[in-house]
Amino acid sequence: MLTHHCLYFIYDGSFEALCGTLYHLFKERLQPAEIISASQDAAVPLFEDPYRFALNQDEISIFMKAVEDHISLEALKKIYYCYLSEMDKFELAMFNYLSLGWKLKKDVDNYPAHESVRTINRMAQKTTKEAHRMMGLVRFRKTAEGIYYSEIRTDHNVLPLLVTHFSKRMLGEKWIIHDVIRGQAGFDLGKGTKVTDFSLLLKPELSPDEKIFQKLWRTYFAHIPIDYRKNHKLQRQFIPYRYEKYLTEFK
Amino acid sequence: MNTTLEKRFAALVDSAKYDVSCASSGSSRGNVKGKLGTTEGFGICHSWGADGRCISLLKILQTNNCLYDCAYCVNRRSNDIPRAGLSPREIAEITLNFYKRNYIEGLFLSSAIVRSVDYTMEMMVRSIELLRTNYCFNGYIHIKGIPGADRRLLRKAGELADRLSVNIELPSEKSLSNFAPDKTKTAILGSMKNLTKAIALTSDNKKRFRKVPDFLPAGQSTQLIVGASPESDRHIISLSESLYQKFGMRRVYYSAYVPVGTDKRLPACEPPLRREHRLYQADWLLRFYGFKAGEILQEENPNFDINLDPKTHWALCNLHHFPVEINTVDYPMLLRVPGIGVRSAQKIFRSRKHCRLTFDDLKKMGIVLKRAQFFITASGKHFLHKEYDIPTLRMMLSDNSCRPQQKEKQLLLFDKPQPLLTQELVFSALTGEV
Numbered sequence: 001m002l003t004h005h006c007l008y009f010i011y012d013g014s015f016e017a018l019c020g021t022l023y024h025l026f027k028e029r030l031q032p033a034e035i036i037s038a039s040q041d042a043a044v045p046l047f048e049d050p051y052r053f054a055l056n057q058d059e060i061s062i063f064m065k066a067v068e069d070h071i072s073l074e075a076l077k078k079i080y081y082c083y084l085s086e087m088d089k090f091e092l093a094m095f096n097y098l099s100l101g102w103k104l105k106k107d108v109d110n111y112p113a114h115e116s117v118r119t120i121n122r123m124a125q126k127t128t129k130e131a132h133r134m135m136g137l138v139r140f141r142k143t144a145e146g147i148y149y150s151e152i153r154t155d156h157n158v159l160p161l162l163v164t165h166f167s168k169r170m171l172g173e174k175w176i177i178h179d180v181i182r183g184q185a186g187f188d189l190g191k192g193t194k195v196t197d198f199s200l201l202l203k204p205e206l207s208p209d210e211k212i213f214q215k216l217w218r219t220y221f222a223h224i225p226i227d228y229r230k231n232h233k234l235q236r237q238f239i240p241y242r243y244e245k246y247l248t249e250f251k
Numbered sequence: 252m253n254t255t256l257e258k259r260f261a262a263l264v265d266s267a268k269y270d271v272s273c274a275s276s277g278s279s280r281g282n283v284k285g286k287l288g289t290t291e292g293f294g295i296c297h298s299w300g301a302d303g304r305c306i307s308l309l310k311i312l313q314t315n316n317c318l319y320d321c322a323y324c325v326n327r328r329s330n331d332i333p334r335a336g337l338s339p340r341e342i343a344e345i346t347l348n349f350y351k352r353n354y355i356e357g358l359f360l361s362s363a364i365v366r367s368v369d370y371t372m373e374m375m376v377r378s379i380e381l382l383r384t385n386y387c388f389n390g391y392i393h394i395k396g397i398p399g400a401d402r403r404l405l406r407k408a409g410e411l412a413d414r415l416s417v418n419i420e421l422p423s424e425k426s427l428s429n430f431a432p433d434k435t436k437t438a439i440l441g442s443m444k445n446l447t448k449a450i451a452l453t454s455d456n457k458k459r460f461r462k463v464p465d466f467l468p469a470g471q472s473t474q475l476i477v478g479a480s481p482e483s484d485r486h487i488i489s490l491s492e493s494l495y496q497k498f499g500m501r502r503v504y505y506s507a508y509v510p511v512g513t514d515k516r517l518p519a520c521e522p523p524l525r526r527e528h529r530l531y532q533a534d535w536l537l538r539f540y541g542f543k544a545g546e547i548l549q550e551e552n553p554n555f556d557i558n559l560d561p562k563t564h565w566a567l568c569n570l571h572h573f574p575v576e577i578n579t580v581d582y583p584m585l586l587r588v589p590g591i592g593v594r595s596a597q598k599i600f601r602s603r604k605h606c607r608l609t610f611d612d613l614k615k616m617g618i619v620l621k622r623a624q625f626f627i628t629a630s631g632k633h634f635l636h637k638e639y640d641i642p643t644l645r646m647m648l649s650d651n652s653c654r655p656q657q658k659e660k661q662l663l664l665f666d667k668p669q670p671l672l673t674q675e676l677v678f679s680a681l682t683g684e685v
């Protein structure tokens with residue numbers, strides 16, 4: 001039962017559910033101690049019984065529209081990126097930022113000195129920076145069926161952002177991006193873009209020309225640096241060791 | 252695997268790599284039905300080479316079999332290198348397949364001069380036309396303009412490509428006539444002017460009519476070689492300033508001269524990487540920090556202090572402007588504080604409306620005070636409780652990773668070049684934060 005002593009709240013893990021929860025929190029003027037996601041093995045305090053709100057789609061839409069209209073579109077994007085960052089206590093960061101946002105309205109983003117704004121900026125930036133980096137580092141391999149397949153292993157959940165980017169870039173081609181850590185994939189196999197749960201059963205057979213173009217790319221990569229400017233330390237700073245095994249040019 | 256294709260490809264990449272322009276930014280084009288690819292206004296780095304430079308385009312020559320004999324160029328007629336060429340179809344196939352695998356954002360096509368300037372230009376235009384129309388490629392294309400090529404060919408190239416560059420290479424008419432007599436100042440500037448007019452006309456038409464086809468949406472750029480010829484830094488920066496103002500150039504690139512031949516007229520020293528870095532920093536001061544070339548370097552001191560970035564150098568020569576109060580200083584002056592880049596200045600400017608900033612606030616906002624601390628006060632207080640004289644300040648603000656000034660030494664046969672750039676310096680070069 002919801003009382004004003006409830007401090008712990010739980011939601012099913014999706015962005016919509018989180019929006020619905022925030023809608024209720026602001027409507028009832030509650031101050032949460034923690035907002036816990038049911039999908040993770042988040043530590044629920046031992047003697048607390050987190051409250052789960054009953055959600056409906058209308059309330060979720062009202063909430064998102066309210067953020068966009070009363071604060072700004074930028075704020076809505078920021079809380080979405082913050083959600084995708086999956087960082088510790090991101091739900092509370094969103095709550096604090098929005099609390100400030102209702103007061104300052106669109107001016108909230110002009111106040112980077114405030115702790116709530118700094119925290120959300122930091123989290124949102126982690127997501128956007130990784131997404132931008134992955135837009136360059138995703139490497140597709142062409143399978144025998146003519147599908148371009150790629151695997152990613154990212155710290156934050158950037159798959160939705162990558163899917164938006166590649167659905168435009170690879171229009172007309174069939175492609176799959178498999179987020180190995182989260183067991184999901186974004187793809188377009190000719191019938192529109194989708195993101196679903198995914199796991200690979202068999203290693204795909206590659207098309208015959210795949211080897212040719214991989215070899216050409218490695219040749220390009222080996223010949224393009226200017227010898228006098230060789231600086232492996234600098235290269236290492238841009239491409240840490242952990243990315244190397246997924247890049248064609250380093251294999 | 253077709254080994255001749257691989258060998259030809261390798262030879263042409265080796266020939267193309269000294270053109271340092273690598274950006275895939277400046278053009279924002281969404282997807283078009285029936286075509287493959289988009290361009291992103293912000294540019295995307297796909298990888299980083301062993302020299303630490305970003306790789307975002309397929310940088311290649313159509314052919315490296317050159318008629319000219321420019322002293323600084325690896326492809327000069329009198330150099331003994333493997334000569335090769337690729338057909339337009341081969342270039343298109345490689346570009347498309349690299350693009351689909353997300354190795355590149357697009358193509359950077361240049362060429363050695365074959366038969367004549369117009370013949371070469373037409374050959375390149377035919378390649379990109381094939382790529383755009385037959386192969387329906389909608390990604391980024393950067394094409395080189397051959398100085399002196401027919402106006403109509405340059406216009407055609409502009410309709411197909413995102414960016415076109417005509418390289419000046421040597422910063423004065425005298426150096427051009429000494430080292431590259433086949434290229435004249437008139438031909439180079441004439442081609443640039445031609446394109447500037449066409450870009451301005453398109454921009455004008457777009458304000459009046461609805462459907463106007465794009466013409467070089469990412470504009471023009473050019474390149475200057477640093478260290479091959481005796482011009483001072485002041486000369487180079489003034490030249491860059493007029494290129495930006497008179498030709499509407501988007502970028503000027505500076506390439507430290509790498510000894511690629513045995514021409515005794517050119518220096519055989521280590522590439523002046525530090526000097527190149529200072530030029531990039533000065534270039535950013537011109538474009539984003541409101542500086543004029545005359546403020547950055549004067550006749551009495553026409554070259555950069557290798558140990559100091561140009562902004563700090565300016566600040567030390569103009570200490571009467573400092574310290575500035577962070578909470579009240581106007582935006583143009585805030586940009587001139589050493590160590591405060593454009594993003595930091597914007598953060599400070601926006602936060603000021605809400606609260607009175609202290610040094611703690613600045614640190615929490617992520618503003619680096621390493622250099623700025625000597626030039627600012629916050630709420631009336633200095634960060635350090637001591638005053639320093641100019642020589643001490645100069646010493647404290649010098650780049651730590653800088654070795655003491657040495658005369659450029661003659662390269663020994665088995666000398667291993669020492670890396671001079673760190674990520675901090677490259678980050679400064681890329682973002683312009685000085």
